[in-house]
Amino acid sequence: MKQIIIIGGGAAGFFCAANLDEKKYKITILEQNSDVLQKVKISGGGRCNVTHACFDPKELVQFYPRGNKELLSVFTKFQPGDTMDWFEKRKVSLKIENDNRIFPESNSSQTIINTFQNEIQQKNVEVKTKCSVKEIEKRDEKYLIKTSLGDFEADFVIYTTGSSPKSLKMIESLGHKIIDLVPSLFTFNIKDDLLKDLLGTSFEMAETSIPKLKTEESGPLLITHWGLSGPAILKISAWEAINLAKVKYNFEIQVNFISKDIDEAEELFQNVKISNPKKLIGSSKIFDVTNRFWQRILEVSKVDPNKQIANISGKEMQTILENLCKKKFQVTGKSTYKDEFVTAGGVDLKEINFKNMSSKLLPNFYIAGEVLNIDAVTGGFNFQACWSEAWLIAKDLNNLN
The missing domain is CATH 3.50.50.60 (FAD/NAD(P)-binding domain)
Structure with missing residues (x-):
């Protein structure tokens, strides 16, 4: 035999x-x-x-x-x-x-x-x-x-x-x-005020791109203890595994947390401004993000949450939208899941x-x-x-x- x-x-x-x-x-x-x-x-x-x-x-x-x-x-x-x-x-x-x-x-x-x-x-x-x-x-x-x-x-x-x-x-x-x-599947290590202390905050659909590599992915996104994870990140890490190793895991990533282009987001903002002018910006539910994340967006955009929405200047609105739709982060390393390596x-x-x-x-x-x-x-x-x-x-x- x-x-x-x-x-x-x-x-x-x-x-x-x-x-x-x-x-x-x-x-x-x-x-x-x-x-x-x-x-x-x-x-x-x-x-x-x-x-x-x-x-x-x-x-x-x-x-x-x-x-x-x-x-x-x-x-x-x-x-x-x-x-x-x-x-x-x-x-x-x-x-x-x-x-x-x-x-x-x-x-x-x-x-x-x-x-x-x-x-x-x-x-x-x-x-x-x-x-x-x-x-x-x-x-x-x-x-x-x-x-x-x-x-x-x-x-x-x-x-x-x-x-x-x-x-x-x-x-x-x-x-x-x-x-x-x-390594092929890993999360991105990012130190940034926007993500600080927001461990566990998730986004149902986000868009991520690495401009230098002309690559983009979309999917659920998660803020972790060390940066960003979730399918939108894991997919991009898998497809670009070899290129990211070449740059030693130091690169810039752009994130759109709400998967809407900036013009569409601006239109939503303007509509809320017209329909609820007296509402405070801090308690306005304009986009589908958690309250904690919205407060942090306002904080890093230097916008007072107690300001009435009608009084938000064009410049302030642009800063908020840039942080939501076109936020650039510097990635300074990776973390792999030992179990599912x-x-x-x-x-x-x-x-x-x-x-x-x-x-x-x-x-x-x-x-x-x-x-x-x-x-x-x-x-x-x-x-x-x-x-x-x-x-x-x-x-x-x-x-x-």
Whole structure:
């Protein structure tokens, strides 16, 4: 019986094992940590954001700053609808939330972990934890995998280690080209009076742009302890990951907190001025922002909140509108979420055959998951890439004579 060694007990490794034909192969998973599926466990705040309700491969690839061209063919063979189907066949109920993220009904990542564990137990897959791979050697038709628990021989290797520098070094030593790792999803560190002490203030729809890079994104925005976060920031950080690393995370960002252009905002302001001239500016609800944020806008615009709205000068109004619609901030660094850390970089995609995720350089060697130079914005997309790639590998191996 031929031996398959899966290096890495994460999402891609387990999904691959769960779909392999155990009558044909002896399957072993090697995991260096004491726990498997660690990212699955903590994803989505412990609820596991399994995938995203986007069922058109052409639309789906738009969420991947790196890998979008290559993943198109992958997603035509296995996409989020197939993922849902796979889990539902195993009696796992999934639900689509308002933002299209998909979670187990149980709201617990343990449901997903148990499903994988059950699948591989039924297939007699052996899992070796605390098993650190030291070296992989090509020997004639086979591979010798040297680990902290001794040597393993493999007819086929499936490399799903995640993006740790050590695992990239190991695959580089086998001849693969590695694109340098840079963080991909991060929040922006900003010190500015407008944001001070407004931790937790959110905006339903904001527009952000980095003029120097001619790039813009929109979406919900959040003021954090260290600056700005939320989808509008995370998306721009993912798409511009490489450029932002080049400028060492020092750059200017422009924010429109209300997603209205300045002329439209001015018209709203003028209408309120006409309809409620005696109202105090501090208690006027002109724009859809929190009261705390509105008070801060007036403070940094040097406008007295006790002034009647009719007495607001044209210059004062312009300053308020500039701060709301065209506020420039200096970004002086980044903060990453340790739990949901995603990187750009990894194995060069030119060296992978995306029909079956096999290495173009190494025979009987497959690569999937975050070790590849593929990454996505948050929302279940990184997992979907893992499931789809792993499914292709299993299908290819199952079809071999």
